[in-house]
Amino acid sequence: MLQKTDRFRLGWKLFFSFLALSLFYPYLMNLYALDIKDTHLIYDRNPQYFAKQAFLQGKDTGGKSGGRKFGVNVDLVMMYTSVFDKNGHFISGLEKKDFNVYEDGVRQEIASFSREDVPVSMGIILDLSGSMEKKIDRINSAAGAFIQASNPQDEVFLVGFNDEVELLQEFTSDIDEITDALDNAVVMGGTALYDAVYLGVEEARKGKKEKKAIVVITDGEDLDSAYTLNELIASVQEADVQIFSVGFLNELPDKGIFGGLFKKSAVEKARDALERISGETGGKAFFPEDVSVIHRIVAEIAHELRNQYSIGYLSSNTERDGSWRRVVIRLDNGIAEDPQLRYRRGYYAPKN
Numbered sequence: 001m002l003q004k005t006d007r008f009r010l011g012w013k014l015f016f017s018f019l020a021l022s023l024f025y026p027y028l029m030n031l032y033a034l035d036i037k038d039t040h041l042i043y044d045r046n047p048q049y050f051a052k053q054a055f056l057q058g059k060d061t062g063g064k065s066g067g068r069k070f071g072v073n074v075d076l077v078m079m080y081t082s083v084f085d086k087n088g089h090f091i092s093g094l095e096k097k098d099f100n101v102y103e104d105g106v107r108q109e110i111a112s113f114s115r116e117d118v119p120v121s122m123g124i125i126l127d128l129s130g131s132m133e134k135k136i137d138r139i140n141s142a143a144g145a146f147i148q149a150s151n152p153q154d155e156v157f158l159v160g161f162n163d164e165v166e167l168l169q170e171f172t173s174d175i176d177e178i179t180d181a182l183d184n185a186v187v188m189g190g191t192a193l194y195d196a197v198y199l200g201v202e203e204a205r206k207g208k209k210e211k212k213a214i215v216v217i218t219d220g221e222d223l224d225s226a227y228t229l230n231e232l233i234a235s236v237q238e239a240d241v242q243i244f245s246v247g248f249l250n251e252l253p254d255k256g257i258f259g260g261l262f263k264k265s266a267v268e269k270a271r272d273a274l275e276r277i278s279g280e281t282g283g284k285a286f287f288p289e290d291v292s293v294i295h296r297i298v299a300e301i302a303h304e305l306r307n308q309y310s311i312g313y314l315s316s317n318t319e320r321d322g323s324w325r326r327v328v329i330r331l332d333n334g335i336a337e338d339p340q341l342r343y344r345r346g347y348y349a350p351k352n
Contacts (some may be wrong), residue, residue, distance in 0.1 A: 075350055076111065077103075079343045080211060080242065080282060081309045081329055086338040090307055098335050101313050102328045112312035119153035120305055121171065121207020124178075125200040127218035129162045129191045135248060135291045139217055140182040146215070146298035147175050151306060157203055158182065161196035162189030163224040171207060193218055193270075194225035194232045197243065197277060204241045212241045213283070213305055215298070219248040221270040229273050236281050237324070238348050244301045245274040245285040246294065282344040315349070322351030 079101070083091040096113035124143050132139070147156055158169040158181050169181040197216055204212040222229070236243060249267045264272070271287060278285040284304075286297050311329065326346040331339050 075315070076312045077315055077327070077347060078210070078240065079311045079313075079327060079329060081311055081341055081343040082282070082304050082307075083309065083331070083336075084340040084342075085336050086340070088340070090304070091336055091339065092307065094309060094331070094335070098332050099309070099311060100330045100332065101311060102330070103313075103315055103317065103325050105328075106316055108313040108316060110311055111314050113310070115307070115309045117151055117306045118211050118310070119151045119155070119209045121155050121204055121209040121212045122150065122305075123157045123159060123200045123204050123214040125159045125161070125196050125214055125216040126182075126185065127162075127191065127193070127196075127220070128160045128185050128187050128189070129220065130188050131191075131219055133187045135219065136185070136187050138291050138294055140185075142294040142298045143182055143217075144175065144179050145295055146302055147178055149299055149302035153209075155207055155209060159196055159200050159203065160185050161192050162187075163192055164189070165192055165196045165199050167199070167203065190224040191218070191220050191222055192224040192226075193220075193222035193273070194227040194229060196225075198227050198232055198235055201236055201239045201241045201243070205239055211305075211310075212239075214241060214243055215301060216243060216245045216274070216277075217248075217294075218246070218270075218274075219250075221266040222273065229276070233276060233280060236277060237346065239281075240344065240347070241281060242283045242305075242344070243278050243281045244283040245278045246297055247271060247274045247285060247287050248291060249287055280345050282342050284342060311343075317349070320350045320352045323349050325349055 081099075083094060085091055092115070094115070096110055099110065099113070101108045101110060124146070126139065126143070128136070147154070150156075153173070155171040155173050156169075156178055157167065157171045158178055160166050160168045168185060169178055172178065193216075197214070200214040200216070204214050227235075247270060249270055271285075274285040274287075284301075288294065288297060315325065317325065324346055325348070327343070329341055329343055331341070
């Protein structure tokens with residue numbers, strides 16, 4: 001049973017507790033209301049808000065698909081872009097504000113932008129068919145020069161093909177390993193070009209570097225592949241791998257007035273195929289008349305890869321339906337007269 005003194009103390013404690021609650025109750029309720037209001041403000045935002053904030057803070061919030069994935073159901077679409085003036089000279093010094101990105105006709109907000117020499121996971125896809133015999137020494141020399149002109153942190157693999165396709169050297173940063181593989185390559189047989197490009201793209205996708213590319217060197221039309229050209233195009237559209245092609249294509253003798261009217265020559269077919277493959281991926285197809293210029297071409301490719309603009313955006317279309325999204329990038333008017341931009345033509349959206 002409580003003593004009189006204890007009851008007195010308890011009474012005062014209850015009185016002061018009630019007084020404190022009366023004084024601070026309105027303040028506490030205001031804080032609670034403000035907290036609720038802020039909570040609604042945050043959760044009413046588009047999920048892209050979280051993705052963009054995570055990206056800008058350099059935090060990967062999970063997952064991985066055709067680029068980097070941030071936030072809930074939102075993916076960063078990366079477009080490596082080369083910009084040239086009307087004379088084919090590389091345009092440097094451009095800024096984020098100079099570019100406009102459209103996906104399926106809808107303008108997109110650029111979330112990341114840079115122009116820096118980033119390392120590449122890169123493959124050399126080399127035609128070793130019998131017709132390459134007289135060219136192979138110069139091409140091997142140029143391939144070595146190409147690697148030396150590239151970023152020292154690049155990782156490189158080598159694929160050789162004739163009527164069969166073989167991975168001659170897995171990813172390496174040791175130029176001597178690539179050189180040895182080139183020196184040991186045997187020239188003979190037919191041309192399974194499409195199969196070789198397919199294997200090259202799949203191998204490039206395994207690379208550790210975010211940026212990926214392959215260089216294809218050939219001298220003829222595909223004759224021995226299991227894959228068709230359309231199947232290959234569908235594959236390269238799905239992969240974020242730039243493809244540069246070098247085609248040593250000698251035109252066939254003239255067949256007369258109607259010879260090429262209804263049917264394309266083998267050279268025309270080969271040229272069209274290389275242009276389609278490279279064009280879809282943001283690369284370029286070269287068609288030199290003589291093997292002596294191969295060093296200049298590979299130096300140009302190496303320079304382009306080291307000087308591209310990296311443009312990333314968070315698509316306003318958040319549907320994860322696996323659909324093809326066409327991308328168009330333009331420069332603001334007045335930046336350059338008749339500028340030429342190279343980038344991949346689109347991508348397949350992620351699919352749940």
